[in-house]
Amino acid sequence: MKLSLVVPCYNEQDNVELFYEECVKAFENVGYDYEFVFVNDGSRDKTEEKLKKLYNEKTESNITVVSFSRNFGKESAIFAGIKNSTGDYVSLIDADLQQRPEVVIEMIDILDSEPEYDCVAAYQAKRKESGIMTGFKSGFYKMINALSEVELHADASDFRTFTRTVADAILEMGEYHRFSKGIFSWIGFNTKYIPYEVQERNAGETKWGFRKLVKYALEGITAFSTKPLRLAIYLGSFLAFAAIAYLVVIIIQRLFFDASFSGYATIVALILLLGGMQLFCIGLIGSYLAKTYIQSKNRPIYVAKEILKR
Ligand code: UDP
Ligand code: MG
Numbered sequence: 578m579k580l581s582l583v584v585p586c587y588n589e590q591d592n593v594e595l596f597y598e599e600c601v602k603a604f605e606n607v608g609y610d611y612e613f614v615f616v617n618d619g620s621r622d623k624t625e626e627k628l629k630k631l632y633n634e635k636t637e638s639n640i641t642v643v644s645f646s647r648n649f650g651k652e653s654a655i656f657a658g659i660k661n662s663t664g665d666y667v668s669l670i671d672a673d674l675q676q677r678p679e680v681v682i683e684m685i686d687i688l689d690s691e692p693e694y695d696c697v698a699a700y701q702a703k704r705k706e707s708g709i710m711t712g713f714k715s716g717f718y719k720m721i722n723a724l725s726e727v728e729l730h731a732d733a734s735d736f737r738t739f740t741r742t743v744a745d746a747i748l749e750m751g752e753y754h755r756f757s758k759g760i761f762s763w764i765g766f767n768t769k770y771i772p773y774e775v776q777e778r779n780a781g782e783t784k785w786g787f788r789k790l791v792k793y794a795l796e797g798i799t800a801f802s803t804k805p806l807r808l809a810i811y812l813g814s815f816l817a818f819a820a821i822a823y824l825v826v827i828i829i830q831r832l833f834f835d836a837s838f839s840g841y842a843t844i845v846a847l848i849l850l851l852g853g854m855q856l857f858c859i860g861l862i863g864s865y866l867a868k869t870y871i872q873s874k875n876r877p878i879y880v881a882k883e884i885l886k887r
Contacts, residue, residue, distance in 0.1 A: 579610040580685060580738075581664030582678075585654030586615055589672040590623040591780035596672050597631055601638065603678035609685075612639035615672075616658045619648035632885045642885040651784075652755035653879040655735065659744050661884065668738040674779040676736045680771075684738035687769055695766040696739035700732035702772035710787075717794045725802035727762040730770060737761070737768075752800070753872050756793075759801040799864055806865060809858035816851070 582600065586593055593615065604611055615628050628642045643657050659667055666688060668681045676699070684697040704711050718731040735757055746764040761768070785793075798805065830836040 578666070579612065579664040580681070581612050581614055581659075581662035581667045582681070583614045583655060583658030583662055583667060583669050584616065584672050585618055585651050585658060585669075586620060586624050586628070586672040587618040587648060587651070587654070587784060588620045588622045588624060588781055590620070590627050592672050592674060593624060593627045594631065595779060596674055597635065597638075599674060600678045603682065607682060607685075610639070610664075612641065612662070612664060614641045614643070614658045614662045616654040616661075617642065617644040618651065618654040619645045629885065636887075639887070640885075641887075642883075643881050644883045644885075646880040646882040649879045650755075651735075652757055655757060656748070656755060657879045657881065659747055661886070662744065665741050666738055667741070667744045669735050671736070673781065675776045676734075676773070677776060680736070680773045681738060683771065687771070688738065688740065691769070693767055694769045695743050696737060696761070696768040698730070698733045698737035698761070698768050698770050699773040700730060700770050701734065701775050703774065704732070713790070717797075721794075721798050721801070724798055724804045725759070727759050727801050729758050729762055729797075733758070733770060734775075736773070739766070742766075751878070753876055753878060754796060754800050754868055755878065756797045756800040759797055763801065795864070799868065803865070805861050808861065812854055812858065816854070 584593075584596065589596075597613065600611075600613070613631075615631075617625050617628055625644055628644075631638075632640050632642050641661050643661050645654070645657070655669055658669070666685060668684065670676050670678070670681060680699055684699070687697045688694060704714075706714075715731060718729055721727075721729055743764065743766050746766070747760060750760050750764065752760075
């Protein structure tokens with residue numbers, strides 16, 4: 578049995594060596610083979626040198642280093658890592674030591690002893706984030722679960738271990754806009770969720786600012802649901818009915834009650850409302866169209882400039 582550790586790295590110069598050491602320590606007595614598949618996602622710091630150094634010096638370990646030609650994002654890095662892995666089990670783990678390698682051993686034990694599971698995913702028992710962030714995240718999961726056909730576990734991270742069959746299924750998903758959580762859920766299989774305690778980041782800083790998270794959330798919704806597209810139909814029909822009803826009221830008032838109207842404010846308000854809704858719906862359609870457009874170009878999910886492999 579062999580395990581592949583897929584490690585996306587973006588500006589992790591101060592973490593990769595320690596990460597390697599910690600893994601070697603943790604896996605010392607496990608009794609199975611393991612390999613590292615580091616993906617350098619176009620880092621701007623010394624991550625690439627550090628990874629090459631590991632590759633050249635730690636010849637006793639099985640190390641693969643995939644270097645991207647630029648930053649393609651964690652989702653692409655995960656894809657490349659899985660693609661270049663050869664293990665019977667594949668683990669996705671971050672380079673910043675927020676996720677302990679010991680948990681991977683726990684995951685493997687579960688996959689071995691409970692064959693009904695194909696995948697073990699870790700979720701954060703306690704979130705170490707601000708209350709606002711937690712609120713936004715739980716709101717997002719409620720929304721995406723209501724909108725899309727995939728069911729997402731609110732606290733589950735990308736930190737997970739799965740069998741080769743699952744890995745192949747993930748690679749089959751050739752979409753350019755990759756929303757991992759949706760992909761994991763869409764492919765099915767039996768997933769066991771285990772709690773884990775997220776550690777403080779060892780060095781460097783998180784790449785997920787608020788704006789990036791909002792973008793990621795929108796990405797997730799439009800990648801796995803087409804329901805928002807139907808919003809225009811619902812909104813439009815609701816407004817049309819409202820308009821007809823209002824018209825009837827006006828006609829009745831005019832004919833039977835001799836009311837006079839000065840409609841300036843109402844008209845301006847209505848124009849703004851309708852214009853706003855139309856723009857909103859056009860924008861929505863546009864965001865789907867943009868995805869189709871990019872996908873139709875059939876661009877690769879990543880471009881590797883170098884793959885070091887023994
Ligand atoms: N990462 C990556 N490409 C990116 C952003 C992040 O490969 O564009 C990697 C990063 O090096 C780390 C993992 O993804 O190993 C998780 O990133 P981070 O620690 O910033 O996220 P957080 O743990 O704060 O959610
Ligand atoms: Mg992290």
